[in-house]
Amino acid sequence: MTAPIRYGTVLILSGPSGAGKSTLTSRALAEFPDLSFSISCTTRALRGGEKDGVDYYFLSKEKFEEHIAKGDFLEYACVHGNFYGTLRSEVARRVEEGRDVILDIDVQGAQKILERAEKDELLARCVETVFIAPPSRAELERRLRGRGTDSEESIAKRLGNAGRELSCWKQYKYLVINDDADKAYENFRGLILALRSSTKRLKEDPFHEQR
Amino acid sequence: MTAPIRYGTVLILSGPSGAGKSTLTSRALAEFPDLSFSISCTTRALRGGEKDGVDYYFLSKEKFEEHIAKGDFLEYACVHGNFYGTLRSEVARRVEEGRDVILDIDVQGAQKILERAEKDELLARCVETVFIAPPSRAELERRLRGRGTDSEESIAKRLGNAGRELSCWKQYKYLVINDDADKAYENFRGLILALRSSTKRLKEDPFHEQR
Numbered sequence: 001m002t003a004p005i006r007y008g009t010v011l012i013l014s015g016p017s018g019a020g021k022s023t024l025t026s027r028a029l030a031e032f033p034d035l036s037f038s039i040s041c042t043t044r045a046l047r048g049g050e051k052d053g054v055d056y057y058f059l060s061k062e063k064f065e066e067h068i069a070k071g072d073f074l075e076y077a078c079v080h081g082n083f084y085g086t087l088r089s090e091v092a093r094r095v096e097e098g099r100d101v102i103l104d105i106d107v108q109g110a111q112k113i114l115e116r117a118e119k120d121e122l123l124a125r126c127v128e129t130v131f132i133a134p135p136s137r138a139e140l141e142r143r144l145r146g147r148g149t150d151s152e153e154s155i156a157k158r159l160g161n162a163g164r165e166l167s168c169w170k171q172y173k174y175l176v177i178n179d180d181a182d183k184a185y186e187n188f189r190g191l192i193l194a195l196r197s198s199t200k201r202l203k204e205d206p207f208h209e210q211r
Numbered sequence: 212m213t214a215p216i217r218y219g220t221v222l223i224l225s226g227p228s229g230a231g232k233s234t235l236t237s238r239a240l241a242e243f244p245d246l247s248f249s250i251s252c253t254t255r256a257l258r259g260g261e262k263d264g265v266d267y268y269f270l271s272k273e274k275f276e277e278h279i280a281k282g283d284f285l286e287y288a289c290v291h292g293n294f295y296g297t298l299r300s301e302v303a304r305r306v307e308e309g310r311d312v313i314l315d316i317d318v319q320g321a322q323k324i325l326e327r328a329e330k331d332e333l334l335a336r337c338v339e340t341v342f343i344a345p346p347s348r349a350e351l352e353r354r355l356r357g358r359g360t361d362s363e364e365s366i367a368k369r370l371g372n373a374g375r376e377l378s379c380w381k382q383y384k385y386l387v388i389n390d391d392a393d394k395a396y397e398n399f400r401g402l403i404l405a406l407r408s409s410t411k412r413l414k415e416d417p418f419h420e421q422r
Contacts, residue, residue, distance in 0.1 A: 131410070133418070166418045174408040177417065187408055193398050194405035197385040199342070206388065207344070207377045 007126050007201040008034075008095035009191070011102045012172075015132035016162030017058040018143045019037045023124065024132060024188045025102055032192060038090055041067070045080035057087075073075045074123075075112035086113075088120075094207040099180050100192065107168040114171075128195050130188075131172035139161065218337050218412040219245075219306035222313045222403070223321050225371030226343035228389075229354045231389040234345060235315055235399045243403060246311045249302055252278070255293035268298075285328075285334075286316065286323035299331075306337045311403065320380040323384075340405050341399075346376065346390040369400035 003113075015021050041057040043064050052058045064083045067073055076085030086103060094101045097211055105113070110129060117123035132142040138160055143154050169175050174191055178184040212402045224314030226232050239246055252268040254275050262270045270278075280285055297314060305312045316324070321340060328334035345351040351373055355366050380386050385402055388396040 060322035130408075137418075169418070170410060171411055172417075173412045174405070175413070175417070176408055187404050190401035190404035193400060195386070197341075197387055197398055197402060199381060199383055199386045202386070205381075206386070207348075207380070 004038055005203045005206075006098055006196070007122070007203060008098050008100040009125065009128050009192070009195045009201065010091055011100060012113060012127060012129045013102055013132060014107050014110050014129070014165070014168070014172065016134065016140060016165045017158055018140045018147075018162065019134045020181065020184065021048075021132045023181065024176075024178070024185055025104065027185050027194060028102070028189060031112050031189065032100070034098070035102065035192065036094060038086055038101050038103045041073075041076075041085050041087060042082060042086075044091070068139075074116060075109040077106075077109065088123075092122060094123045095122070097130055099185070100196070101186065107165055107171070125200055128174070128198075129172040130174045130176060130191060131169040132176050132178055132184075132188075133166060133169060134162075135177055139179075165211040216414045216417075217309055217407070218414060219309050219311040220339055220403070220406045220409070220412065221302055221306055221334065221337040222311060222406070223313050223338060223340045224313055224323050224343060225318050225322060225340070225376070225379070225383065227345065227351060227375065227376045228369050229358075230343045230345045231352045231392065231395065232315055232343045235387070235389070235390065235396055236315065238396050239313070239403060241401060242400065243311070245309070246403065247305060249297055249312050249314045252284075252287075252296050252298060253293060255295075260395075266280070285327060286320040288317075288320065299334075303333060305316065307331070311407070318382070320375055322382065336411055339385070340383040341385045341387060341402065342380040343387050343389055343395075343399075344380060346371075346388055348377075350353060350390075 013025065023039065029037060039053065039057060041059050041064060043059055043061045046052065046058050049094065050056070055075070061083070064085065067075060067087065072087055072089065073085040074088050074091060076083060086105070091101050113127060114129070117127050134143065136169055141159055144150060144158055150158065176184055176187050176191070224232055224236065236248065240248060250264065250268060252270050252275060254270055254272045257263065257269050261267070261412055272294070275296065278296070278298065279287060283298055283300065284296040285299050285302060287294060302312050324334065324338060325340070328338050345354065352370055355361055355369055361369065386396050387402070
């Protein structure tokens with residue numbers, strides 16, 4: 001028998017920068033072919049090396065506002081004068097085909113998607129929320145400094161944000177504490193597999209021919 | 212940092228006989244030291260090789276009825292004139308210590324525990340339901356015959372029961388289809404790990420010293 005026909009999982013991932021979201025995500029994307037990363041839309045200019053439809057969908061401000069007006073975004077935000085947003089169609093297309101989608105999104109964005117899910121049957125069935133956290137604030141600071149890419153000011157700002165973000169873990173269904181990278185990945189991949197066994201995402205009765 | 216302090220998971224496992232529950236459970240018990248099997252109470256006589264407190268808690272009918280009267284059982288049933296039941300204390304003690312407990316229980320028993328969980332805060336936090344199913348009715352039949360231990364009559368009866376039980380998968384939160392034993396175990400152990408990341412079972416804020 002083939003695997004039962006199911007909707008994919010929309011895996012909403014939040015957590016402070018330095019918690020290890022990108023590393024966990026990269027490993028999962030490399031391991032699971034039917035898992036992909038949701039591509040966001042932005043109105044900011046394309047930077048060197050970036051590709052439209054790969055890094056972002058680069059949209060004009062007019063086009064972006066048209067999508068806002070039509071309610072096409074699951075969530076969107078304006079950061080330093082540029083818009084960023086996640087199209088519902090980008091996510092829906094994949095989960096309807098049974099593929100899992102990862103959304104790396106901040107706490108506010110996640111909250112907006114959960115609110116929308118209350119009136120959106122597909123989202124309600126597919127959305128699962130995971131908070132990735134560092135083992136402690138001290139370890140987070142060590143990691144941010146260890147990168148060697150951030151200024152003192154940037155580190156101080158990130159740490160301040162991290163403190164606020166950390167207090168939001170309760171809004172999430174799962175919490176993965178990234179102490180040891182391999183153990184955290186073991187938990188994260190277990191979560192991806194486990195959520196594929198969720199009965200609420202089955203499209204039909206897998207035993208319908210057997211009764 | 213040590214792992215966050217949490218309640219254990221009460222893993223309710225149902226599924227037709229021959230679906231592979233025992234094999235999955237044995238492998239999990241061998242792998243995870245902080246996972247254990249709930250020991251049921253029974254009024255039937257102790258058989259050769261069985262030990263009180265290991266295979267069952269062997270109780271007198273009077274003692275069993277006393278527990279019923281006090282509401283001590285999460286669920287109980289009478290089969291062929293003997294009582295079988297799961298004490299709430301047996302499960303609560305372990306999950307309060309953060310250990311996971313597996314309950315191998317039929318569809319009716321699971322339903323009773325879910326009803327009780329509506330008024331029992333600890334159960335509501337800890338109970339998760341998993342249905343283990345064979346890939347098909349034909350494969351189930353093949354497995355039951357392959358054991359070589361059951362009579363034709365017993366096989367026919369088991370298959371009849373299996374058909375009825377299979378239709379109950381929707382009442383469960385997770386469905387593990389046991390097609391390939393190793394893949395099914397991979398999913399099952401992923402589920403055990405994933406459920407340990409559930410925020411609703413955390414006893415306290417793991418970042419309370421960090422804000």
